[in-house]
Amino acid sequence: MRDDGPTQPHGGRRDAAPATGGGADGAPRVDAEWADAGAPEAAVRYAVVLAVVVGVQFMVTLDASVVNVALPDMRSDLGFSESGLLWVVNAYTLVFGGFLLLGGRAADLFGLRRVLWLGLGLFGLASLAGGLAQAPPALVAARAVQGLGAAVLAPVALTIVTTVFPATGRARALGLWSAAGAAGGASGVLIGGVLTEYLDWRWVLLVNVPIVALALVAGRAIPDHRPARRPRLDLVGALLATVGLAALVYGVVRTADDGWTSATTVGPLGAAVVLLAAFGWQESRRAAQPLVRLGLLTHRAVGGANATMLLLASGQFASFYFVSLYLQRVLALGPAATGLAFLPFCAGFTASALLASRLYGRTGPRALVSGGAAAGALGLLWFSRLGVDGTFLATVLGPSLLTSAGIGACFVPLASAATTGVGDDEAGMASGVLNSAQQVGGSLGLAVTVSVAANRGEAARSAGDPALAALNHGYGAALSVAACLLAAAALLSWVLPGRRTSGGATTAGPAAPTTEGAG
Structure with a gap:
């Protein structure tokens, strides 16, 4: 049966006749300035846009985890209470999760370049203010504004990939976007640990400032698409x-x-x-x-991708959190050593995301997501057998590679399926919904697994286990639950299309994507 994709209120579809740039030939959304450019100049612009998207995605995901290792230094330097310190993380999480839908829709209504600059400005100024903060309220407020900037940047980055790049370059762009996000989340512990141990905790925030400055300048290469209809938020x-x-x-x-x-x-x-x-x-x-057209979610590919992303993120967030705690509290590694121990995670995520972008055209989303989520579940089950006498080589390396390779293979097909058949005027909407599913799923998964770890650890202590062993039992139980969440994602992914979906503008392109248009 042919999958026609979700229809738009005005009757257009991304794979229908071209309206604002998306058509059956995979034509990108461009402005008059791009239309007059020659092939070499256009190739350079695509390369610059790709660099901006990759840098933004890496920075946004990095800042969700980079502060974790620096929290003890923040507490001693600024005088945080134990409960107040949690708001350095929670302020970012709350605002980021709350404003994602609004940020995604803003990209549709006000144009990609202007919304990107708004997000970069908010994120850069907040990073500077947080790095210079002299009191707890100032740092928490800066982290909240950072979350607002991230809520604008995350969906607009995906929207740029799915609407600006032509079909021949979109597979590579999606792969690099996915790899940047996975690497940013996984390397947050590494970068945070190195900066905190060898410089100062403030640099986990200040490091964003030069990245933002470069992205603001390079962002001029992004087409300044102006909606045909008057924006009405x-x-x-x-x-x-x-x-x-x-x-x-x-x-x-x-x-x-x-x-x-x-x-x-x-x-x-x-x-x-x-x-x-x-x-x-x-x-x-x-x-x-x-802000969200609810009919969009009734499409099998779009709705299935978002539901699967929610479960996948719930297991992924938990794996980062508990493996980091295990390395620091059970194996007693320092911040920098903990960060280095996460390098296999970074390698596995990056390699599998890039490989998935090449395989997607042959397999479609179902095979990649179900296989990847199942591999991630096996990796977390392996992780759940961690012990108090574990070592990096015996306990961490193998499951790190298996878990990260499995999860990393899922992001390209899920991002592509979640934007399949969506018109250019709703691409930001679809991107915002997918990012919201990821953020909410991660928060839910972390809350559930933290409760499991606490209850299992308390039961072990009551049974007479030493404190360190009880802690280890709690972490193992939490990782077992995270494995179950990934297994559920693998099963749910069978609602996704079995083959490469129709519609040129959001499919990831041929199995061996060329570099034409992508730079």
Whole structure:
């Protein structure tokens, strides 16, 4: 049966006749300035755009984890309380997760280049302010603004890949975008550890400033697409989605300290259910230009990709968190050594993401995602057998490579499937939804596994196990649950199309992508 993809309110589809640049031939979204450029000049511009996308994706994912190793130094330097220190991480997570849908839709309504510059400006200024902070409130506020900048940058980076690059270069661009995101998340511990140990904790934030400066200059190469229709941002929907997602992430975050039945958890989660239900009603009934067109998620490829991403991210986030804790608290490695121990994660993610971009045209999304998630689940089961007398070679290296290679193979096919058949005027919307699924899934998975680790560790202590052994038992139980989440993602991925999906603009291109157009 032919898969026609989701239709748009105005009747257009990305693989239908060209409207604003996407067509059956995979033509990219360009402006008049690009149309007049010769082939060599266009190739240079594509290379610059690719560098911007890769740099932005790496920076955004890096900052989700780079501060973790620096938290003890932040506490001693600025005088954080134990509970206050958590907000260095939570402020970024809450704002990032809450504003992703708004950031994605802004790219559709106001143009890629302008929204990219807005996100870079927010992120760069917040990084500078955080690196210079002299008190806890200043650092927490800077991290919140960083999260806002990241919520703008993450969806716009994916939108640039799926709308600017032609079909012949899109596979390579998607592969490098995916590899940059995976490498950024995995190398956060390494970079944070090295900067903290050999320079100062402030550099985990200040290192973003030169990256932002370069991206602002290079961002001029991105086509300044201007929507044909007058932008009308759905402010009511934006408010409901932002507050609802923030309440959901906040409630999930609180479970680590207060449990699932406390008022501080149930209250925000209940509010999130009400607000997100109101958001669904607003988008389906009232909004002229909705923040999320709910019919988009009924398409098998799009809905399946987002549901699978939610489960995949829940296991991935937990693996980073507990392996990092195991290395530092059980094996007693320092910040820099812990970071170096994550190098196999970086290598596995990067290599498998690039390989997936080449295989996608032959296999389609289902085979890559189901195989990759299953391999990741086996890797986490292997990890769950960690012991108090473990070593890097015996306990960490093998499962690190298997887990990262499996998870890394999933991002290119999921990103492509989640934007399949989506019109140019909704590409940012689809990107924002996928990023929201990843962020919310990661928060939920981490909350569940933290609770499992705490309960299992407490049971082991009550049974008379030494403190270190009890801690190790908790980590192993949490990683076993994370493996189950990845296994569930592997099963759910069977709803994805079995072969390369139709529609030139969002498929990853031929099995052996050329460099034409991609630089």
